[in-house]
Amino acid sequence: MPRQIFQLRISLAGVRPLVWRRALVPGGFTLDRVHRVVQHAMGWRDCHLHSFEIDGQQYGEPDPDGELSLxxxxxxxxxxxxxxxxxxxxxxxxxxxxxxDLVVEDVFLADPEERYPDCPDGERACPPEDVGGPAGYQTLLAAWTDPAHAEHRTLRDWAGDRFDPAVFDASRVGTLLRRFC
Structure with a gap:
């Protein structure tokens, strides 16, 4: 039977301008592999815990202490x-x-000429790890382009020279997905 591919739109909630990705993921992937797709597509470094919520059910790495019901x-x-x-x-x-927020935009049969997963589209860079959530990221963005902002130099130094909030490279992400997911 041909493989089904799920076209997912992944949007980061609570930030403006919107950071989003479109990912093509085999339907047979387990959620731990979907987690890796989201990590690489968005640009996270997988340094923290995570969970999925699907129809009221939580999924993730089981908590050995049993505090989280996953x-x-x-x-x-x-x-x-x-x-x-x-x-x-x-x-x-x-x-x-x-x-x-993830939306299954489409489900279709895999193209035998293509390799999956893939990330054909998206916009804007992912926020840096440990920036302080959506509020911290909004502060970073405000300081980023305003040399008069009190934290302009500090936050630019902290984020590093390679960070550009406007840049997203779909072909690079596609390569990472196929290599690591």
């Missing part, structure tokens, strides 16, 4: 819990609390 993401395939038109959520970094 179903094991290793045991659940994407195509078993969502379909075309489904909406679900992914939260990354329970301190900064980055919420991602």
């Amino acid at each position: 179903r094991d993401e290793l045991d659940v395939r994407l195509d078993a819990v969502v379909g075309k038109g489904s909406r679900f959520h992914y939260t990354y970094d329970f301190g900064d609390w980055w919420e991602h």
Whole structure:
């Protein structure tokens, strides 16, 4: 049977301008692999805990202390819990609390000439890790382009020379996805 590909639109909630990605993911991927797709597509470094919420059920890495009620993401395939038109959520970094809205835009048969997963489209750079969530990122953006801002130099130095909030390279992300997911 040909593989089904899920076209996901991943949007980072709570930030303006919008940071988003379109990812093409095999439906047979387990949620732990979808987690890796979101990490690489968005530009996160997988330094923090995460979870999915799908139809009121939480999925992630099981908590050995049993404090979090999560179903094991290793045991659940994407195509078993969502379909075309489904909406679900992914939260990354329970301190900064980055919420991602995911929508299954389409489901189609894999093109035998293509390699998956892929990220054909998106806009803007992902916020830097540990910037302080959406509020911290908005402060960074305000300071970024305003040399008169009290934190302009400090935040530019902290974010580094390679960070540019407007830049997103879909072909680079596609290569990372195929290599690491």
